Amino acid sequence: MTLVAKPSRRRGRAAVPKVGFVSLGCPKALVDSERILTQLRAEGYEVAGDYGGADLVVVNTCGFIDEAVQESLDAIGEALAENGKVIVTGCLGARRGSGGGTLVGEVHPKVLAVTGPHAAGEVMAHVHAHLPRPHDPFTDLVPAGGVKLTPRHYAYLKISEGCNHRCTFCIIPSLRGDLVSRPIGEVMREAEALVKAGVKELLVVSQDTSAYGADLRYRTGFVGGRPVRTRMTELVRELARLGAWVRLHYVYPYRHVDEVLPLMAEGSVLPYLDVPFQHSHPRILKLMKRPASGETNIERIRAWRSICPQLTIRSTFIAGFPGETEAEFEHLLDFLREAELDRVGCFAYSPVEGAAANALPGALSGEVREARRARFMALQAAISARRLQRRVGTTTTVIVDAIEHDRQARAWRAAARSAGEAPEIDGVVYVALDGEAQARALAPGSELTVRIVRADEHDLFALAQEPAAPPRR
Numbered sequence: 001m002t003l004v005a006k007p008s009r010r011r012g013r014a015a016v017p018k019v020g021f022v023s024l025g026c027p028k029a030l031v032d033s034e035r036i037l038t039q040l041r042a043e044g045y046e047v048a049g050d051y052g053g054a055d056l057v058v059v060n061t062c063g064f065i066d067e068a069v070q071e072s073l074d075a076i077g078e079a080l081a082e083n084g085k086v087i088v089t090g091c092l093g094a095r096r097g098s099g100g101g102t103l104v105g106e107v108h109p110k111v112l113a114v115t116g117p118h119a120a121g122e123v124m125a126h127v128h129a130h131l132p133r134p135h136d137p138f139t140d141l142v143p144a145g146g147v148k149l150t151p152r153h154y155a156y157l158k159i160s161e162g163c164n165h166r167c168t169f170c171i172i173p174s175l176r177g178d179l180v181s182r183p184i185g186e187v188m189r190e191a192e193a194l195v196k197a198g199v200k201e202l203l204v205v206s207q208d209t210s211a212y213g214a215d216l217r218y219r220t221g222f223v224g225g226r227p228v229r230t231r232m233t234e235l236v237r238e239l240a241r242l243g244a245w246v247r248l249h250y251v252y253p254y255r256h257v258d259e260v261l262p263l264m265a266e267g268s269v270l271p272y273l274d275v276p277f278q279h280s281h282p283r284i285l286k287l288m289k290r291p292a293s294g295e296t297n298i299e300r301i302r303a304w305r306s307i308c309p310q311l312t313i314r315s316t317f318i319a320g321f322p323g324e325t326e327a328e329f330e331h332l333l334d335f336l337r338e339a340e341l342d343r344v345g346c347f348a349y350s351p352v353e354g355a356a357a358n359a360l361p362g363a364l365s366g367e368v369r370e371a372r373r374a375r376f377m378a379l380q381a382a383i384s385a386r387r388l389q390r391r392v393g394t395t396t397t398v399i400v401d402a403i404e405h406d407r408q409a410r411a412w413r414a415a416a417r418s419a420g421e422a423p424e425i426d427g428v429v430y431v432a433l434d435g436e437a438q439a440r441a442l443a444p445g446s447e448l449t450v451r452i453v454r455a456d457e458h459d460l461f462a463l464a465q466e467p468a469a470p471p472r473r
């Protein structure tokens with residue numbers, strides 16, 4: 001969960017209608033926030049930096065796990081207390097309460113309106129009703145790529161909404177509905193606008209990127225007048241033409257994913273796959289109702305690496321799923337040892353209200369779930385450290401995210417990422433800089449060629465070689 005924008009408690013109002021915005025949740029929710037903010041700015045609203053300066057506050061919520069629900073409810077309560085006029089949107093907005101209305105409406109009856117996720121139009125209608133749109137908006141004040149909550153040099157590109165799967169631990173389909181893919185022409189127009197606006201890295205997100213276009217029967221759309229099928233491989237090929245880094249998230253290990261590996265091997269898109277495996281044991285995967293078979297995953301990983309040896313694989317897992325035996329957990333640890341994944345996250349299973357898995361027999365105690373997660377992470381830490389150690393001595397291109405200054409050590413460094421690190425979720429490549437002059441010559445989004453000199457289990461440490469070549473166009 002990311003809190004990307006939260007007004008402070010300062011006071012003071014201006015004449016132009018101002019909307020405060022609190023954005024919680026995953027990258028998909030972040031994209032929804034960006035759409036609403038873009039629309040607000042396009043219509044002439046201003047975005048307030050504090051509750052007191054806002055005429056109204058929109059809170060985009062997360063409803064994924066109980067902790068996120070509580071954080072969202074608290075954020076709504078704070079916005080009501082500090083401002084009083086609050087519109088709620090996002091996943092939590094879709095949750096039903098015990099009385100049949102929305103959960104949000106039951107907990108906070110003073111909110112002006114509640115919508116579910118992916119509802120920019122509905123949110124705008126509520127904003128218009130409670131804070132009439134200003135006359136004669138200056139639409140040219142909106143940047144070409146829309147309003148972004150991410151740094152200027154990278155952006156999330158949401159290609160679809162919803163999901164056709166019914167994983168038993170997940171309530172996203174009941175919150176966001178079945179898969180709805182965006183037309184390929186529309187996705188490409190947005191991607192082009194982002195790159196024109198200075199974005200150097202496009203992060204493709206959805207609930208299931210490999211299923212892109214399945215709901216449209218992979219129908220042919222048009223990109224710049226050319227017919228192109230609405231399908232993951234074709235989309236990735238089109239994105240590769242833009243010259244920016246393209247990073248794929250939430251890819252399931254279906255057979256057709258093999259088609260994008262040659263594009264990674266030839267350098268058209270980043271050799272990086274975020275594949276949420278969740279478990280390895282066939283019985284647990286069946287109980288989870290996970291898409292794609294667990295039995296062939298190791299073979300699939302081997303095949304991918306044989307096509308693209310520089311591939312970074314990131315994944316997430318759940319330890320302590322209901323009914324998971326010690327032997328099945330050991331199977332998962334064996335899978336980890338064999339798969340040697342580069343970047344891995346693991347959650348101890350946590351029941352989510354409304355999830356089918358809650359009814360499964362054999363729920364494990366919190367201690368067992370947490371102990372298994374800790375064993376899993378200890379093993380993976382050693383594997384990650386080994387994988388990163390292999391990169392010591394190599395030369396690579398990085399994009400700078402931030403310049404940092406250690407006052408005590410009087411040292412400057414750049415926090416950067418290579419193809420192997422996605423923002424927010426993976427480690428960082430720390431590049432030692434040769435004093436303030438070099439630091440001032442860099443800015444977030446600068447590219448550098450660096451030599452990796454050290455690694456720990458999470459991050460890499462490097463020395464700058466020279467500015468990298470400009471990105472491919």
Ligand code: SF4
Nearest residue numbers: 163165167170172207
């Ligand atoms: S694939 Fe499974 S975990 Fe992912 S959104 Fe769909 S139902 Fe949820």
